[in-house]
Amino acid sequence: MSEGMARFSLDEKVVETLLDPQNKVIMVIGGPDTGKTTLVEELASLFSAQFRVGVVDADIGQSHIGPPTTIAWAPVRGKFSGWEKIKCEDMYFVGTTSPSGNLLPVVTGTKIICDIARQKVDKVIIDTTGMIRGGAGKILKICKIEVVKPQVVLALEREDELSSILRAFKGMRTPLILRISISSKVSQKPYLHRVSYRRRKFREYFKDAQRIVLLRNKLGMRDIRPGVSLYNRLISLKSEEGRDLALGIIDKEEEGGQLSIYTPLDASRKIAAIVLGRVRVDLEGRELP
Ligand SMILES: Nc1ncnc2c1ncn2[C@@H]1O[C@H](COP(=O)(O)OP(=O)(O)OP(=O)(O)O)[C@@H](O)[C@H]1O
Ligand SMILES: [Mg+2]
Structure with a gap:
């Protein structure tokens, strides 16, 4: 297991690639409950020891930085030690808690917020929604990658559910696509848990x-x-x-x-x-x- 990545066992080469200063923007994609946010937390911890880090939360449903319905970013000052310790710096209002029927604002907002973040920090980590299925999920993720242009895409895949998204970038120099295996410790969040999480976030806001x-x-x-x-x-x-x-x-x-x-x-x-x-x-x- 690599130092600084307590919950994921990434091989040394992957860690080296992630730590390369040229690989500034890293996007995490995967279906629902695949460990995307947990991976983002681990990366934020790993990077914050040596870089100025920003996290972009493009998950408009299970949001961690801004309230649900928004895409938001926060700089990580010092060592990353939890979402409650970092503060939203800018946000973009999408207006829905799921990208369905509202794909363009999700792509637009992710681009706007990433552009702001990348000017202020050395490493930008992007968390995304779990919407990867069907024509809409596929076009959402492909367009997001095309417009944001991350240097690295970390793909959390169970079987081959991301293949039609990732195939769009086959043979291209960027993004570099790294498949990460999903931890056996990942647990599923029931629908009602998601609703009550949003309720708590709105109420706090x-x-x-x-x-x-x-x-x-x-x-x-x-x-x-x-x-x-x-x-x-x-x-x-x-x-x-x-x-x-x-x-x-x-x-x-x-x-x-x-x-x-x-x-x-x-x-x-x-x-x-x-x-x-x-x-x-x-x-x-x-x-x-
Ligand atoms: N590598 C891991 N080791 C231990 N627990 C994990 C790991 N990855 C994820 N989990 C647990 O599994 C659950 C789901 O993980 P997480 O919220 O990161 O998934 P997600 O893909 O971001 O979900 P969502 O679709 O809601 O955004 C969480 O309770 C998390 O603590
Ligand atoms: Mg998540």
Whole structure:
């Protein structure tokens, strides 16, 4: 077992490749419950001894850095010692908890957040969703790899479920594709565990939320699910530069187009636009139909 990789036995050559400073961006892919996030944790520990490390969390469902529905990154300062110790620096709001029906924002957000991270650190590790199956999963992962251009793709494969994704890059100089075997200790997360995990993340995110009021006709607006009630819609609050500053939950729309919103964002921040997500949640983090 390689030093610094307690839960994966990677051979020395793989570790050497990963530690090569030229291999700056490393993307981890695999189906659900294959150990992707655990591998990202191990890599963050391994790298943080000698590099400035950033983790990009492109898993919009089981998110570890930003709230669910976002792609976010965090720098690892000092030795990586758990997700709760690292702080989200930038995020991109996708607006759904699964890439299905919303592939372009996932690819766009991963690219935007990776570009920010790679300017600030020496090693970027990207965690991804487990959506790899079917035409949508395949095109999602292929396009993500094509646009983000990681130097290395770490593929956690049970049988050959990633082969149609990886075949797209056969014969190419980059990315270098390294297949990693899945640990026998991996455990499956039941669907309800995933829902309650998201609920906890949303609840924590909104625990100190305050009510702010925005004038609807003064704002830029994008709605990814037009026609659905505004009430309890999860939204993103965007700066003039187009950055997603924070999420909010619409409380109500009052007369005169005043939108009342719960958000942890400092009320003094200027909000230029909002993005209305597909998800509806309450302040307890419950996802509503
Ligand atoms: N190498 C390992 N050794 C011991 N336990 C592991 C290992 N890899 C994963 N696990 C355990 O298996 C479970 C699933 O792992 P993990 O969350 O990393 O998978 P994932 O692919 O990121 O899942 P998801 O599809 O939810 O993103 C976790 O409880 C984790 O602690
Ligand atoms: Mg994961």
